[in-house]
Amino acid sequence: MGRTLLVFRLAARDLRRRPAEAVLLLLALTAATATLTLGLILNGVISEPYQSTREATAGPDVIASLGRLHGAETGPDPAALKALTDAPGVVAHSGPYLYTQAALEAGGVTVRVWAQGRHTSPADVDQPKVTEGNWVRDGGAVLEAGLAQALGASAGDRITLGGRSFQVAGVAVTAAMPPYPKVCYSPCRYGAAAQNAPPPPIESLPPTSKAGPPPGAFWMGASGLIWLSEADAQSFAKQTQSLGYLVNLKLADPAGAATFVRGHFQNLVTAPSLATWQDVFDGHMWLIEAQRTALMGGTWLLGLIALGSIAVLVGGRMTDQLRRVGLLKAVGGTPGLVAAVLLAEHVAVALLATVAGLVTGWLAAPLLTEPGAALLGSAATPAVTPATAGLVAAVALGIAGLASFVPAVRAARTSTVRALADVPRPPRRAARLIAISARLPVPLLLAVRAAARRPRRTLLAVAGVAVSVTGIVAALSVHADRYAEKAPGTDPRTGLSQALLMVAIMLVVQAAVNAICIIWATTLDARRSSALARALGATPDQVSAGLAAAQALPALAGALLGLAGGIGLAEVLNEDAVVIPPPWQLAAVILGAVAVVTALTAVPARIGARRSVGEILRTEAA
Amino acid sequence: MTQANGSLPGIGPVLRTQDLQMRYGRGAGLVRALNGVELEAAAGEAVAVMGPSGSGKSTLLNLLGGLERPSAGEVWLAGNRIDGMSEKELARLRRQSIGFVFQAFHLMDELTAQENVELPALLAGRSPRTARRRAAQLLERVGLDDRAGHLPSAMSGGERQRVAVARALVNEPLIVLADEPTGNLDSAATADVLRLLDGLRAAGQTLVIVTHDARVTAIADRLITMRDGSLVEETRLTRGTVGRLAELTGLEG
Amino acid sequence: MCGVEVRAVDVSGKEPSSGYRLRVVQEVLLAxxxxxxxYGYQLRAQLQLALGPLADALNAGQVYVTLNRLEKAGLATAERVGQSDRPDRKVYRLTAAGHERVVEWxxxxxxxxxxxxEFHLKLVAAAAAGLANPAHLVDAQRHAVLVELAAAQRAALTEPHGSVAGLLLEGVVLRLQADLTWLDACARHWSSRKEP
Known part of the structure; x- marks a missing residue:
């Protein structure tokens, strides 16, 4: 009991003795736990709304569509689809429904849409659920909710469709198609069945008019979904010659939808495109998945930097800790006690960081789950489950344990006498760098030597900046990518940018914390050598500039590494070819990283340069 | 001080202070580290300032080298008043005119003896080649040419201090200021360093050494005793023979 | 100015004293x-080597005077050895009694x-009688010791590495340093006392 009390008392004293370091440690850990929490919360946030939408709209298990091929003499034959409705295992169906394409213009934004002709009476399978306004009528279109959101359109608005004026009759959700802009009917193909099949040959299409698709063919790529009355759909199909039919199938065994599709799939351009409800679900999930990937990737990066910061903090205090350890051992403390004190300190910080991270993540999560608009009901309120909390705590404690383990082992191994003698870790010697630096101007000479004194710390500084810049550049690349292929209106996929922005902000914060840790340790470490350089005739400006350059050079190296790493990471994360962000953005990131690090260093360096040399040399006597 | 101290005719003292004051703190906590110190050192003179610890010797030396600024009074080095100089001017002065030797050696641990000696020359903007040549000469002069490539951690205290002396000389300073140069050394190493400093004195180097080690008197032309921030006594040590030493042997009946 | 006292002390001013009676020289020679x-000159050379600069205290005849005394006391015997080109010299040899004396020594x-x-009592007496300020006596004594120390250390510096005489000089220096430390303690004590 007394022993436990002692451990806690020593730990509390030590934390209070160095509040700034405790705060830095807390910040570093919190950034990592908050991101991890976000990533975990987003997991499964969508599946519930999709299920309820599927129930409310009598969502199909399989969607089959067949569109007219470019150059085909006649329209597609609905008989192929009708055959599917009679296939074994099919218990219900709706359709065939006619579909065509048109250009939709609302509020100055033009979007390509697939228009599906529907009866005014409800269908047995896939009856879209109207969330606003009414169901289709002649002259009145119903917009898929994702599309309506992207356009900012609502019931009653006037829109132009294929050059004709329409009214928005209502807004509806469906479980039969992924949201805007991922709408895709034959001859477009998607889903598990089509994935491994070679794509049908794409012929050069005749030029398209502004109002409609190429005559007798379809646009591919980003587009939305609307429902029209049958008559309206017919008349558009006549006008553009773009024509297709679709059926929605309900199976006896919804879970076997993939098997059903595989059984009926033919890799022929004249065969129907088949998609399962799972494919649709994946389409809804894609954004969330991407956000999760971004956040999880971000968490890893943040975790890495956090570890770096903690290593620097712990390493910078090693001398101090070793002396404490020596004192404790001299009065009869065991290495175990010493380790327990260190561990207690770090665990306390880790627990605080866990709570702070969970709260931050929980508060930030709604910002990222907004795009669930294409489904019924708002996304389930993100909840912090015990599992999430447990995992976050475990990670935080794991980092804390690791951070305690190394110094504890080293401390236990150090002889009491040596620890008391307060022998600091001798600086490294990099003969080549020292020789080269002799040729450099004084500030750079001091900078190179300061950096070479602690190569591991310098590498950590490089790594910290590299990881942050990697994250930021990856975010910029993906962002640029999204915008390069951005669909008109508010493309919900750019919601990924929000996640990336959040990760980027966290990375910047974390990198700043890391830089502060490193600068703190370096400034402490360089106090004596800086004072000595001044005693030997270096001006305070030269010494300050040297210290700043000692941080700026690794930051520059790290930023350049991060640039390459970020583009590489985006390449890995993105299936499509990566769009390199504009050069000015990259230049801004690199210069920004260097400038921030330099500015952070300049402050302590200047303060140090003001102190009297005599005083420093007296207190820092070796 | 009332007398000129044997400075060469036509040349004033290299170093001179006037009514030097140094105070720390205020109110009840006011410490008068220096209280009206007047000191002169002529060219080529070796001055030892002795006193118990806390008498203000180190503060005096820091003021003489421009490492700290006095609360009041003047410090003149080679005809220039330095107590009001900017940090930049002081830095230039230090690298051109002053060489420091510290009790704690203050060598850079990661630099070899040679590199440590080169450092002030590089800070003064000499070319690497000049710095290297000069450092090699000085290491030879302090008898450490065979240790040039060693790190301080591989050297004895006496060797380190000799490296520090070589470093102090690399820019051919007007004056060498030494703060307890033998403070961390054993008898044999003390003798080595004293011999080295004596050699400098003989070669005409102006030296000011503050110390509580009375052995330093062996190489001083003048001994100034400090107590409680003031100079209380000055002794001129003429270099005589060891005639009276015999009395010290205790061999008399 | 500022109460700084200037003294000029010429260390060389004093003539070496002569005619020391070396009490221990007898035992050393026996040993x-x-x-x-x-031979006598060999013994003298050995002594000079051991004493270094301090050997100036020995005047040339002293070794021979002492050897004569040893011979008379029966602690050593002397034998004249003829030399062809020089005057005869004496070879000294230890007797049993001499050997006993060495062991005893x-x-x-x-x-x-x-x-x-003595100095301590001098201060006490001076203070009691009001004859002189003890602090001033301490200062003067300190000064004298400093000068002696400077000379001894300077002599030590001229000794080559590993010289046996250097060891003796180091002993002198260390003792004088101890004296100085004690004199500092005296100064603190006597200057902190109220002037009568």
């Missing part, structure tokens, strides 16, 4: 003879008195 019979544990009793 040196214990190994083998030697080596076993003698007496140590020079270290207590500066």
């Amino acid at each position: 040196l003879l214990a190994k083998e019979a030697s 080596l076993g003698d544990m007496s140590w020079p008195k270290a207590a500066p009793t």
Whole structure:
């Protein structure tokens, strides 16, 4: 009991003795736990709304569509689809429904849409659920909710469709198609069945008019979904010659939808495109998945930097800790006690960081789950489950344990006498760098030597900046990518940018914390050598500039590494070819990283340069 | 001080202070580290300032080298008043005119003896080649040419201090200021360093050494005793023979 | 100015004293003879080597005077050796009694008195009688000791590495340093007392 009390008392004293370091440690850990929490919360946030939408709209298990091929003499034959409705295992169906394409213009934004002709009476399978306004009528279109959101359109608005004026009759959700802009009917193909099949040959299409698709063919790529009355759909199909039919199938065994599709799939351009409800679900999930990937990737990066910061903090205090350890051992403390004190300190910080991270993540999560608009009901309120909390705590404690383990082992191994003698870790010697630096101007000479004194710390500084810049550049690349292929209106996929922005902000914060840790340790470490350089005739400006350059050079190296790493990471994360962000953005990131690090260093360096040399040399006597 | 101290005719003292004051703190906590110190050192003179610890010797030396600024009074080095100089001017002065030797050696641990000696020359903007040549000469002069490539951690205290002396000389300073140069050394190493400093004195180097080690008197032309921030006594040590030493042997009946 | 007292002390000013009676020289010479019979000049050279600069205290005749005394006391015997080109010389040899005396000397544990009793009493008496300010006496004494120390250290610096005489000089220096430390303590004590 007394022993436990002692451990806690020593730990509390030590934390209070160095509040700034405790705060830095807390910040570093919190950034990592908050991101991890976000990533975990987003997991499964969508599946519930999709299920309820599927129930409310009598969502199909399989969607089959067949569109007219470019150059085909006649329209597609609905008989192929009708055959599917009679296939074994099919218990219900709706359709065939006619579909065509048109250009939709609302509020100055033009979007390509697939228009599906529907009866005014409800269908047995896939009856879209109207969330606003009414169901289709002649002259009145119903917009898929994702599309309506992207356009900012609502019931009653006037829109132009294929050059004709329409009214928005209502807004509806469906479980039969992924949201805007991922709408895709034959001859477009998607889903598990089509994935491994070679794509049908794409012929050069005749030029398209502004109002409609190429005559007798379809646009591919980003587009939305609307429902029209049958008559309206017919008349558009006549006008553009773009024509297709679709059926929605309900199976006896919804879970076997993939098997059903595989059984009926033919890799022929004249065969129907088949998609399962799972494919649709994946389409809804894609954004969330991407956000999760971004956040999880971000968490890893943040975790890495956090570890770096903690290593620097712990390493910078090693001398101090070793002396404490020596004192404790001299009065009869065991290495175990010493380790327990260190561990207690770090665990306390880790627990605080866990709570702070969970709260931050929980508060930030709604910002990222907004795009669930294409489904019924708002996304389930993100909840912090015990599992999430447990995992976050475990990670935080794991980092804390690791951070305690190394110094504890080293401390236990150090002889009491040596620890008391307060022998600091001798600086490294990099003969080549020292020789080269002799040729450099004084500030750079001091900078190179300061950096070479602690190569591991310098590498950590490089790594910290590299990881942050990697994250930021990856975010910029993906962002640029999204915008390069951005669909008109508010493309919900750019919601990924929000996640990336959040990760980027966290990375910047974390990198700043890391830089502060490193600068703190370096400034402490360089106090004596800086004072000595001044005693030997270096001006305070030269010494300050040297210290700043000692941080700026690794930051520059790290930023350049991060640039390459970020583009590489985006390449890995993105299936499509990566769009390199504009050069000015990259230049801004690199210069920004260097400038921030330099500015952070300049402050302590200047303060140090003001102190009297005599005083420093007296207190820092070796 | 009332007398000129044997400075060469036509040349004033290299170093001179006037009514030097140094105070720390205020109110009840006011410490008068220096209280009206007047000191002169002529060219080529070796001055030892002795006193118990806390008498203000180190503060005096820091003021003489421009490492700290006095609360009041003047410090003149080679005809220039330095107590009001900017940090930049002081830095230039230090690298051109002053060489420091510290009790704690203050060598850079990661630099070899040679590199440590080169450092002030590089800070003064000499070319690497000049710095290297000069450092090699000085290491030879302090008898450490065979240790040039060693790190301080591989050297004895006496060797380190000799490296520090070589470093102090690399820019051919007007004056060498030494703060307890033998403070961390054993008898044999003390003798080595004293011999080295004596050699400098003989070669005409102006030296000011503050110390509580009375052995330093062996190489001083003048001994100034400090107590409680003031100079209380000055002794001129003429270099005589060891005639009276015999009395010290205790061999008399 | 500022109460700084200037003194000029010429260390060389004093003539070397002569005619020391070297009490221990007898025993030293006997001990040196214990190994083998030697000429007087050989013994003198050995002493000079051991004393270094301090050997100036020995005047040339002293070794021979002492050897004569040893011979008379029956502690050593002397034998004249003829030399073809020079005057005859004496070879000295240890007797049994001399040997006994050497052993006795080596076993003698007496140590020079270290207590500066006389100076201490001088201060006490001066203070009591009001004859002089003890602090001033201490300063003067300190000054004298400093000068002696400077000379001794300077002599030590001229000794080559590993010289046996250097060891003796180091002993002198260390003792004077101890004296200085004690004088500082005296100064603190007597200057902190209220002037009568």
